[in-house]
Amino acid sequence: MSGFSCIVAGPLNHRDWRGEVIRGERPHLEFSHMETQGFKLFSNDQGGTALSRNRATALRQRYRSHAGAINHAGRNGLVYCVSEQCGAPATLVAASKLAFPKMVVSIHGHYFEERWFSTWMQFARRMNNIWFAPLSHALADTLITRFGAPRSRTVVVGVAVDTTFYTRTDPLDTRFVLSAGAAGRDYSTLIAASRGIDAKFRIASGSTWIGEAASSDALPSNVSMGSAGSLANLRNLYGQASCVVLPLTDTYHATGYAVMVEAMAMGKPVIATRTGAPSDFVISEQTGLLVEPGNVAAMKSAILFMLDNPDKARAMGEAARLLVETKYSMPRFTDTILAMAT
Incomplete structure (x- = not known):
């Protein structure tokens, strides 16, 4: 059995964002569009800011959320993580469970100077089930040359945009x-x-x-x-x-x-x-x-x-x-x- 999971950075219950998308008040983001395509969403911070103040509780909640994403995907499924901040702990949870679906981690580059990122990359680059999805070729080059990411598992994805929410419009004022x-x-x-x-x-x-x-x-x-x-x-x-x-x-x-x-x-x-x-x-x-x-x-x-x-x-x-x-x-x-x- 296999499925598709997506781990997002923030809480999923903080507002009626699904209704806002349906009403045309806000655009789809990559995770909300993925949900329409069969991905199940999980949160890296399900409890929000208030819960995150209690570090032990927040970590337990995060572990359960990541484990749920991995279990939903199954050994033959896919877990997409919207950022390296989500991807690093999720891949470690997958390794601890000995049930490793394919995992795709979006790379924004904000943590390139952090020690934890270098440490995680030493692990991640050796795991054939972890793929890297940098937002640009410049980020991909850094990921490959500096952190040793395999070219075969590094795919530039860019930034997705909702082209039905944002449509071509001629300027009302040319200046x-x-x-x-x-x-x-x-x-x-x-x-x-x-x-x-x-x-x-x-x-x-x-x-x-x-x-x-x-x-x-x-x-x-x-x-x-x-x-x-x-x-x-x-x-x-x-x-x-x-x-x-x-x-x-x-x-x-x-x-x-x-x-x-x-x-x-x-x-x-x-x-x-x-x-x-x-x-x-x-x-x-x-x-x-x-x-x-x-x-x-x-x-x-x-x-x-x-x-x-x-x-x-x-x-x-x-x-x-x-x-x-x-x-x-x-x-x-x-x-x-x-x-x-x-």
Whole structure:
């Protein structure tokens, strides 16, 4: 007997997310789409924040959840883990039970510098049933060259996006620039680049992570900042924009990938910082433009190019949508994961 399991990072009972997806209020994520394709969901943190304060109880709950995922899959099934934080303990539970289904672990790269990740990789790379699913070729290269992941068990999967929730939309304002997200953002460079440009800029982020450079006191008159409030509202902002800008700090893990594919699914060209772990989505001068970290002049030039050349920007946006449809849709992502089970 075999089945398909998916272990997600957070609790599954914290809100009516299934109803929100059905009502079109939020997009499918990879795990919710997998559930529609027959995967059973299990949580890496079923109890949520309150339970996690009691470490012993949280660990017991996590063990039971992982054991349930492994038992559901059976020896001939598949367990997909949405991140290395879920995958590392789950694979150790599988080894302790001596019932090892095929396990696919999504690799984001956030833990490359952590000792536990290096220790886990020494174990995982030797286990033929563990496959690695990095989000980009840059992450795959690091996983292979630095941590010894076998090329034969390393499959780049990208980031899945709900192409029915995010659909191509022509901009309502050809001089409206959108940026979104908080982690790993370099908004000081974007704000500096925005000065003197005849366009409206919106930073859809309400996080305190963004720092003093993006505080309301520091913003020029053509820039506004604040949370979109909901994913549906963020989708509307994508639709209004002529281009989407991702100013990123120079990191070596996945940063800004989700915003990139969401914007591209809406048919928007993307301007992004070229980081140490660049995505595979933004192909310079095809689906968007890449600029070097912290380069205000290059960022300004890229934005002006998009604003002053709307036909070329539109063509990049159309190419971006096509790329997402063919390589990063939810069905394509799930098929790639399922193919690893054969």
